[in-house]
Amino acid sequence: MSARAIWKGYLAIGDVGCAVALHSAIDAQERTSFHIINRDTGNRVRRQYVDEDTGKPVDKDDLVKGYDQADGKTVILEADEIRQAVPDSDKRLEMSAFLPCSEIDTLYLERPYFLAPADAQSIEAYDLIRDSMEAAKVAAVAQTVLFRRVRSVLIRPQGRGLIATTLNYDYEVRDPAESFGEIRKLKIDPEMLALARHIIDTKMGTFDPAGFEDRYEEALAELVRAKIAGRKPKKLPKRKAANVTSLLDALRKSAGAASDTKATGRPAKDRKTPAPAARQKKAS
Template identity: 30%
Template sequence: MATGSRTLWKGAITFGLVHIPVGLHTATTEEGVDFDWLDKRTMDPVGYKRVNKKTGKEIDKDNIVKGVEYEDGKYVVISPDEIEAVYPRTTQTIEIQRFVDANALPFVYLQRPYYVAPINRGHKVYALLREVLHKTGKIGLAKVVIATKQHLAALVPGEKALVLNLLRWGDEVKSLEGLDLPGAGIKGAKISGAEMKMAEQLVKSMSGGWKPEDFKDEFKHEVMKLVAKKVKAGDTETVIQPEEEAPSEGAEIIDLTDLLARSLKGAKAPKPAARKTPRKAPARKSAAAKARKSA
């Protein structure tokens, strides 16, 4: 769990007129081995240069503009002011749009999980939302803005914690068109009864409980064994890393009273969420650097 971890984001879960003040905590760590580039002559960290791919020459950042390719080799240049103007507005809320059956969300949409923990006396309403999701078998589909980027997310109840899973947008998941797939169902795939029976027996013989500690990254394990061996032998180097800026935290949301009754009174059937015209985000030096090239 995220106990004692740094809060990455502060805001509130909202649905109807209910606000639940919460903080986000990272739920995962990056796997694999992180190989840093070092100058073998001085053991200084090695960074990346801005290089003109045609001339091979390094260019100053002031001469770099952002372009979106709309046809092969043809671009539209977007200015920093135009980029900032369409950033989504920062609301510091996990705004639940609707509740859906937990098994209705395909795994392919899941992207990155965060633990959600209550703050500012929001524990009881937090627990109420967690338990009602358990009882109804629902999850909350929400929109949230993190570091100027808007995400679709699923609010999923765990045993004790709510988990916010960032999702891929619908147009980011490719269709099955063009894949050579067998027909759906046993008959469609032309599977015989004997084949299915043997497959069921094999699956049963290999079945067991979910124990994440039973699985590990073998490559990382072997590399870290080598690292430990070299450390023990004194075969090490000292590298001075530049200081990193700590990410800023969002403003706290004031704890509000339980407004379930009023929300229920004004509840309506969910409608497809209308696409809002984003507002300009607060000016940040790093904002322009977060713009990404459209797929």
């Protein structure tokens, strides 16, 4: 069964375009989820808005948005006022600029979506756009109204399709100097640099998300299975802390371990990793 589209519009480069559909690329349903329960009754509980001063519940129809001013006063915004302020969507993704894929700053990437042709008549133009971008090794920047907000979107080819990733605005991304500004430049021992480079070389691999281990999800799923079975949950193995006295000793020890791993013919990219807990549950 094909995925349900969460938005439909028109992808265009000048006069060339096609109807497209946006699909979520992230599925959070695979994660272990919980309900909030009343311990005494075993019943679910629900959230309720309560007036901060009177303590009385507030009906949904009486809820409005408020903006706090510097002088302590609050500006009230009605739902209709907010809707009228948001630009109307023309459902058009106009690719206004292209840039090399190598120049994309991942700091600005927010959330990915699959951008697919909306119907059979759109496939030819869609393929033309995708193939042209892939040949040029470029991504495109476009803007449209998504989820009641004007959003910038980065569109790039992947496989037989296109990935549309919403972008953070410049004012939303904090200045790196806030975190990195006080880092002093130090002169590093050449031996330490050589050892670090050796470790990196022996651990070179490929980007394979299937090998990522979600230890938190795995632990939660095991806890649920154990509670159902009436047993104690199995403990995940703890990572061993290295017993070293200096950074140079740590590098030497790590370099030796990396060399042993390389000698076995099993670099990082080929090691077997446990399947995510959610997939294990499906199989059981």
